[in-house]
Amino acid sequence: MTMTPVSELIATARPGGLGAFNVITLEHAEAIAAAAEAAERPVVLQLSENTAAYHGNLAPVALACLRMAADSTADIAVHLDHATSFDLIRAAVDLGIRSVMYDGSTLDYTANVAATAEIARWCHDRDVFVEAELGEVGGKDGAHAPGARTDPDEAVEFVATTGIDALAVAVGSSHAMHSRTAELDNDLISRLAAKVPVPLVLHGSSGVPDEGLRAAVEHGMTKINIATRLNVLATDAIRATLTATPGLSDPRKYLTPARAAIQSEVEYLLRLLAV
Secondary structure (H helix, E strand, O other), X not given: OOOOOHHHHHHHHOOOOEEEEEOOOHHHHHHHHHHHHHHOOOEEEEEEHHXXXXXOOXXXXXXXXXXXXXXXXXXXXXXXXXXXXXXXXXHHHHHOOOEEEEOOOOOOHHHHHHHHHHHHHHHHOOOOEEEEEEOOOEOOOOOOOOOOOOOHHHHHHHHHHHOOOEEEXXXXXXXXXXXXXXXXXXXXXXXXXXXOXXXXXXXXXXXXOHHHHHHHHHHOEEEEEEOHHHHHHHHHHXXXXXXXXXXXXXXXXXXXXXXXXXXXXXXXXXXXXXX
């Protein structure tokens, strides 16, 4: 099967939300793809700027994800997440990635609009889907204000001026949360969904409880990004395995339960988001 554009995955997922999960290791990608096949739901494999930095080179992990997406029986797209560098976006597109998120949220509004519009024009010339962020989502490396909220009128203006295809909004979630205690502003989500003409994206979804995720989708959220939750479960599985067998040194023996933990959670979440 060939990879499916994010715009088509959004349509396929409706009336539910589209699950988008961040990949750090090969095991993440394998687990997420397997979960999509088992749940028979579309999915997005996301590669962040931080993951590219961790590997030292975007190409190996990106090419692996692209191959998995192409070979899978599920509908899968590969997406570059939270890129602040135009050079990284160009590199991702050159590799074959057809969906990117430019994150200019730490810039002031005027600079964010200018940079996002330039990147959107460049990407659209190459048939690449563009997500951007307005209203800082809390918790990411201390750069974002935890109480920030996206103004619906400003969001409409931002989308019209930049020409982006999807908008990440601040509605009460926060990146890197280990507890699932975030309370989303569903009234704001509804107002944004009613005014903004492109799909809305929820970042920091790991900190949102199950009922909050379903409510977010029901109120108008389209793409649901999850990363930290998978990492916590994978780490717990590795820790339990190494604690039970202290002399274990074969990575396959402790990465296998970690991969299984990720797959199980992604399957669960894909079904949860089906609404």
